[in-house]
Amino acid sequence: xxSKTLISLCRGNPSAFSAGRRTLATVRETSTTYIPSxxxxxxxxxxxxxxxxxxxxxxxILNRAPxxxxxxxxxxxxxxxxxxxxxxxxxxxxxxxxxxxxxSILETRFTLEERKRERIAFGRxxxxxxxxxxxxxxxxxxxxEQLAEQEGESxxxxxxxxxxxxxRDYKSLDRKGKRNLYLLLQENEGIWRFPEGNVKKGELLHxxxxxxxxxxxxxxxxxxxVSRNPIGHYRPPRKALSTGKPQPEEVAFLYKAHILxxxxxxxxxxxxDFAWLTKQEVESRVxxxxxxxxxxxxxxx
Amino acid sequence: MSTSLxxxxxxxxxxxxxxxxxxxxxxxxxxxxxxETIRRSLYPSNIRNKATPTGTWRPDVEKALQHAIPSVQAxxxxxxxxxLYKRHIRKRREAExxxxxxxxxxxxxxxxxxxxxxxxxxxxxxxxxARSPEEANLLKTMKASEARAFDARVRGLFPRELRVxxxxxxxxxxxxxxxxxxxxx
Numbered sequence: 001x002x003s004k005t006l007i008s009l010c011r012g013n014p015s016a017f018s019a020g021r022r023t024l025a026t027v028r029e030t031s032t033t034y035i036p037s038x039x040x041x042x043x044x045x046x047x048x049x050x051x052x053x054x055x056x057x058x059x060x061i062l063n064r065a066p067x068x069x070x071x072x073x074x075x076x077x078x079x080x081x082x083x084x085x086x087x088x089x090x091x092x093x094x095x096x097x098x099x100x101x102x103x104s105i106l107e108t109r110f111t112l113e114e115r116k117r118e119r120i121a122f123g124r125x126x127x128x129x130x131x132x133x134x135x136x137x138x139x140x141x142x143x144x145e146q147l148a149e150q151e152g153e154s155x156x157x158x159x160x161x162x163x164x165x166x167x168r169d170y171k172s173l174d175r176k177g178k179r180n181l182y183l184l185l186q187e188n189e190g191i192w193r194f195p196e197g198n199v200k201k202g203e204l205l206h207x208x209x210x211x212x213x214x215x216x217x218x219x220x221x222x223x224x225x226v227s228r229n230p231i232g233h234y235r236p237p238r239k240a241l242s243t244g245k246p247q248p249e250e251v252a253f254l255y256k257a258h259i260l261x262x263x264x265x266x267x268x269x270x271x272x273d274f275a276w277l278t279k280q281e282v283e284s285r286v287x288x289x290x291x292x293x294x295x296x297x298x299x300x301x
Numbered sequence: 302m303s304t305s306l307x308x309x310x311x312x313x314x315x316x317x318x319x320x321x322x323x324x325x326x327x328x329x330x331x332x333x334x335x336x337e338t339i340r341r342s343l344y345p346s347n348i349r350n351k352a353t354p355t356g357t358w359r360p361d362v363e364k365a366l367q368h369a370i371p372s373v374q375a376x377x378x379x380x381x382x383x384x385l386y387k388r389h390i391r392k393r394r395e396a397e398x399x400x401x402x403x404x405x406x407x408x409x410x411x412x413x414x415x416x417x418x419x420x421x422x423x424x425x426x427x428x429x430x431a432r433s434p435e436e437a438n439l440l441k442t443m444k445a446s447e448a449r450a451f452d453a454r455v456r457g458l459f460p461r462e463l464r465v466x467x468x469x470x471x472x473x474x475x476x477x478x479x480x481x482x483x484x485x486x
Binding site (some may be wrong): 030054056064065066067068069075076079085088089090091092095097098102121122124125157158159160162172173174177178187202204205206208209219221222224227228230231232233236251253254258260261262263296297299300 | 307334339340341357359360361362364368369370379382383388393397398401403404405407408409411412415416419422423424425427442454460461463464466467468469470471472473474475476477478479481482
């Protein structure tokens with residue numbers, strides 16, 4: 001084990017960004033190089049057989065899934081417009097006389113709008129009304145306006161950007177509708193981490209995860225733990241106790257959960273503050289060692 | 302005979318741009334105009350000497366195509382650019398999925414090394430129809446509305462409340478007040 005870490009250190013770290021199983025296998029070894037010198041994990045360096053099993057913890061990644069669809073990029077919009085033009089050029093003539101009664105206002109409105117769409121798609125030479133004098137054209141437009149007034153205003157859509165986005169309200173669950181948000185808690189000492197807790201005897205891991213989540217963040221959330229399987233694990237760095245004996249090993253198994261309704265009301269005894277953050281914001285608040293243990297489990301988008 | 306079948310039917314609406322639509326159905330005298338319209342749309346043109354979806358181009362199809370497509374090379378370049386863009390997105394998504402799966406795999410290996418009982422339990426497949434005795438007891442004591450909410454969350458399946466992303470958010474926004482509802486695990 002120790003020789004492997006030495007080799008990975010010599011090899012350097014160029015492959016952190018390229019895909020491939022071989023490079024992913026070195027993530028665990030390289031994560032140990034980020035430990036600050038004050039906290040030395042004793043487990044990996046020495047060849048001692050673990051006498052006792054490590055203490056089990058469960059940690060919950062509570063995710064608010066995206067509410068909004070992603071915004072199309074300019075390239076996507078241009079491509080879709082191009083494909084729409086092609087489809088319009090190649091499709092059958094529209095049987096408007098089947099769908100609209102001859103001479104009705106709806107037909108007039110449809111014709112006006114369709115001509116506009118043709119001009120937008122192909123250019124100024126298309127969508128020209130044939131044999132229509134100016135008075136008739138003006139009368140048609142007036143009739144269409146009257147129809148729009150009669151129908152009334154259509155339902156206004158809500159804006160995609162919520163006020164809490166501008167206000168930078170990190171507790172709001174309406175913020176950043178397009179992104180995945182994760183719940184992060186701040187301990188009384190000021191360290192940011194995901195909700196965590198112990199595993200009792202005789203309890204299964206996913207049951208412990210549910211219980212820990214309720215204990216740390218309150219019951220006023222409708223949560224759903226996705227599966228019985230953990231999605232990752234994190235080994236916190238071991239600190240030597242004042243008596244000189246090493247603390248027992250701890251392993252925290254990460255479980256994924258979704259929040260469907262409600263808000264977190266964290267337990268004030270253990271937790272000072274909470275926030276709903278995107279992946280980049282989590283990186284900025286959490287310690288470097290913790291980030292390297294946890295980053296691959298979060299969604300980029 | 303064929304000429305009478307193929308005579309184009311000229312339409313009388315003035316403010317349109319498609320002034321001629323050919324159709325197959327023969328014009329019958331003394332026909333109700335509504336029925337005539339329906340017949341014409343049921344039996345579209347039968348000229349199949351061109352490769353079109355259902356047999357009829359728009360009358361100015363060549364001109365429209367010239368305005369739509371800049372050139373053959375431009376069209377090919379656009380297609381290739383689009384496929385390349387989709388490939389980039391796909392590769393990024395696949396890399397992220399692979400990273401997440403590796404984390405899962407390593408976590409399960411770790412768990413197998415630590416505690417075999419917990420490992421076996423974590424690997425057990427969920428049975429959606431199974432109901433623990435605790436749940437059965439709870440169901441007896443619950444009201445009808447609560448029982449419905451209870452049934453909506455089926456073990457091993459996605460919850461009904463998990464919403465699909467939409468283009469604009471809902472008017473009410475996020476539901477912040479949710480009454481706690483006990484669900485045994």
